[in-house]
Amino acid sequence: MVRPPAMFIADSLGLDFLNSVATPVDTPVDWIDDGDGLIDWLAQAKLVPAEELNALKARARPGELDKVADQARDLREWFRGFVLEHAGRPLTAKALHELGPLNGLLERDEAFSRIEPRQDEGGVFALRRKRRWRSPEALLLPVGEAMAKFVCEEDFSDVKACEGHNCTMLFADHTRRRARRWCTMAICGNRAKQAAHRSRLKSRQ
Numbered sequence: 696m697v698r699p700p701a702m703f704i705a706d707s708l709g710l711d712f713l714n715s716v717a718t719p720v721d722t723p724v725d726w727i728d729d730g731d732g733l734i735d736w737l738a739q740a741k742l743v744p745a746e747e748l749n750a751l752k753a754r755a756r757p758g759e760l761d762k763v764a765d766q767a768r769d770l771r772e773w774f775r776g777f778v779l780e781h782a783g784r785p786l787t788a789k790a791l792h793e794l795g796p797l798n799g800l801l802e803r804d805e806a807f808s809r810i811e812p813r814q815d816e817g818g819v820f821a822l823r824r825k826r827r828w829r830s831p832e833a834l835l836l837p838v839g840e841a842m843a844k845f846v847c848e849e850d851f852s853d854v855k856a857c858e859g860h861n862c863t864m865l866f867a868d869h870t871r872r873r874a875r876r877w878c879t880m881a882i883c884g885n886r887a888k889q890a891a892h893r894s895r896l897k898s899r900q
């Protein structure tokens with residue numbers, strides 16, 4: 696199956712993950728509906744280094760990555776429920792008890808730090824965060840981390856759903872006046888403009 700390029704319009708990777716199923720034109724697209732899709736999406740999201748993705752793909756048993764994609768979709772839809780429940784106002788400490796599944800995922804992480812040579816002028820070495828990619832399920836860990844960052848750093852007052860008809864995309868509105876209404880101008884913004892134009896023409900008749 697050929698998928699269009701994934702969309703990263705949310706201004707927050709945690710929300711972009713929720714937008715990995717969307718209807719950009721007329722047909723719904725699920726970018727992570729199987730293992731290959733998940734690998735492609737993670738590569739486009741730059742959440743996993745390409746060489747690790749290739750190595751995991753080469754090592755995976757048949758169907759193994761598809762199973763991880765199933766888990767990723769379950770995680771995504773659980774997180775969508777949480778985000779939609781809390782969008783539009785600041786999170787309160789009470790929400791913590793709902794985040795058990797996410798904390799459970801984060802606990803499985805095998806991240807570590809390592810001193811590596813620096814490429815730029817800032818000095819000889821840099822301390823870099825790394826992760827062991829022992830099993831395909833490790834692919835869920837950077838996704839969990841992106842979701843957790845979103846929960847901890849984003850003001851949920853700014854989390855909005857696109858106003859486009861039938862559009863399911865979510866985004867964090869970081870515009871100065873908090874006036875963002877659309878996933879993208881190219882998709883829903885223009886459609887709404889055209890609809891407004893048509894109704895103006897009609898009312899003139």
Ligand SMILES: [Zn+2]
Binds near residue numbers: 857859864878879
């Ligand atoms: Zn939209």
